[in-house]
Amino acid sequence: MAVRDRQVAIVSQLTSAIWVGQFQESGWDFVDDGRVYVFPKSKKDYIAYCNIEGVDWSDAGELVVVSNRRKRGQNRRCQKTDQSIHIFKVPEII
Secondary structure, eight states, X not given: OEEETTEEEEEETTTTEEEEEEBOSSSSOBSSOOEEEEOOBOTTSOBSOXXXXXXXXXXXXXXXXXXXXXXXXXXXXXXXXXXXXXXXEOGGGO
16 A cells, blocks of 8 residues: 555555545545556456555656566466566556
8 A cells, every 4th residue: 555645556466456546634534436447467358467566656646566476376477577666657646
C-alpha cells in the first residue's frame, strides 16, 4: 500500500491489479470507490505480472511497482516481469 497526499494505491498479487483511491480530508474514509487497474497481460491474455509485491508513488499520477522472483512451479511467462521495477502512469491523476 502506498499513500501520497490523499492518493492511495493498493496492489493485489492474486488478481494482478491495483486499486487507486483518494482519502477524504476528514477521517479515514474514501471519497468514492476508487478505480481498479489490471496490469498488462501477456499476448495470450494471461497474467504477466505474477509476483507484484510493492507499490509507491514516484510522482503525482505515477506509480513504481516492484515484483518478486518467480516462484517454483509458476509458469515461465512470470519470469519476464519478476525481480523488476515497473513504472506506470495512472490516467486520471496525470
